[in-house]
Amino acid sequence: MTEGASPTESSSANPGGLSSAVDSVEAVPPRPPLEIDVLTLFPNMLAGPLAESIPGRAQTRGLATIRVHDLRQWGLGRHKTVDDYTYGGGAGMVLRPEVVAAALAVLRRPDSTVILPDPGGDVFGQARAHDLAERRHLIILCPRYEGVDERIRSMIDLELSIGDYVLSGGEIPALVFIDTILRLLPGAIDSESIAEESFTAGLLEYPQYTRPAEFEGVTVPAILTSGHHEAVRKWRLKEALRRTVARRPELLQGRVLTKEESKLMAELRAEAPAANRAVEGPVPSDS
Numbered sequence: 001m002t003e004g005a006s007p008t009e010s011s012s013a014n015p016g017g018l019s020s021a022v023d024s025v026e027a028v029p030p031r032p033p034l035e036i037d038v039l040t041l042f043p044n045m046l047a048g049p050l051a052e053s054i055p056g057r058a059q060t061r062g063l064a065t066i067r068v069h070d071l072r073q074w075g076l077g078r079h080k081t082v083d084d085y086t087y088g089g090g091a092g093m094v095l096r097p098e099v100v101a102a103a104l105a106v107l108r109r110p111d112s113t114v115i116l117p118d119p120g121g122d123v124f125g126q127a128r129a130h131d132l133a134e135r136r137h138l139i140i141l142c143p144r145y146e147g148v149d150e151r152i153r154s155m156i157d158l159e160l161s162i163g164d165y166v167l168s169g170g171e172i173p174a175l176v177f178i179d180t181i182l183r184l185l186p187g188a189i190d191s192e193s194i195a196e197e198s199f200t201a202g203l204l205e206y207p208q209y210t211r212p213a214e215f216e217g218v219t220v221p222a223i224l225t226s227g228h229h230e231a232v233r234k235w236r237l238k239e240a241l242r243r244t245v246a247r248r249p250e251l252l253q254g255r256v257l258t259k260e261e262s263k264l265m266a267e268l269r270a271e272a273p274a275a276n277r278a279v280e281g282p283v284p285s286d287s
């Protein structure tokens with residue numbers, strides 16, 4: 001899950017086998033950049049996050065092209081109105097359908113996927129991010145206030161939620177989608193990082209350590225500095241299983257364990273039963 005080692009770390013000796021994802025990015029087969037158009041009333045909210053780190057690098061490397069549009073340019077009348085009160089009364093304003101229709105008439109192409117961030121949408125996850133990273137053109141509409149006129153939904157291909165809470169607008173969800181998708185584009189980061197990180201392999205990621213080897217009396221597990229790649233791989237798989245069982249057991253439901261995983265699970269069960277109660281399954285609340 002490395003974004004890149006710090007300059008001081010990457011320029012020094014590397015006894016623990018630490019690697020820099022920046023240095024080890026593989027050659028990328030040519031592929032047209034993923035194009036993303038974002039429609040928002042607050043373009044400045046997106047500028048900073050999209051210019052930095054992996055999203056910024058994905059664009060300078062030509063892996064993605066992102067255009068942020070002020071929705072108000074498609075606003076109605078002299079005041080460029082984009083929203084209005086809801087029929088039937090109630091607090092707040094909703095986005096008008098003509099405004100969105102006019103914007104999509106300009107931006108939409110046959111290969112576009114139009115996305116509406118919405119608390120009632122499908123919950124966005126890593127599998128969806130992989131799917132969207134394969135598409136050619138994404139348009140993300142960012143509503144504000146009370147959301148959208150219901151008729152706008154028929155113009156949308158995908159409604160996505162980022163969780164069971166309500167944000168003030170679609171810009172932060174849009175950033176969540178874009179950041180998650182861009183780092184999956186071939187050449188954005190080391191593909192090994194993606195293969196091992198949480199959710200991609202169906203497990204939470206194993207614990208990671210960097211220098212110093214000892215901090216406030218807590219040392220790095222010796223196996224990680226042993227140089228035995230196979231032992232390190234096995235330790236990481238076991239710790240990923242331990243963490244997933246303890247924190248997100250539902251991720252393992254329906255997973256067909258490999259022989260090795262079954263053996264490691266048995267080892268986890270045998271270790272300190274009290275400390276590993278989660279491995280045995282949840283304790284009924286009425287017991």
Ligand SMILES: C[S@@+](CC[C@H](N)C(=O)[O-])C[C@H]1O[C@@H](n2cnc3c(N)ncnc32)[C@H](O)[C@@H]1O
Pocket residue numbers: 116117118119120142143144145146147148160161162163164165166167168169170171173
């Ligand atoms: C204040 S919210 C509107 C909430 C809406 N009235 C409701 O109760 O479902 C304004 C906009 O923020 C975005 N938004 C808020 N929470 C979100 C979430 N959890 N996931 C995705 N988008 C969200 C949506 O685009 C939404 O239309």
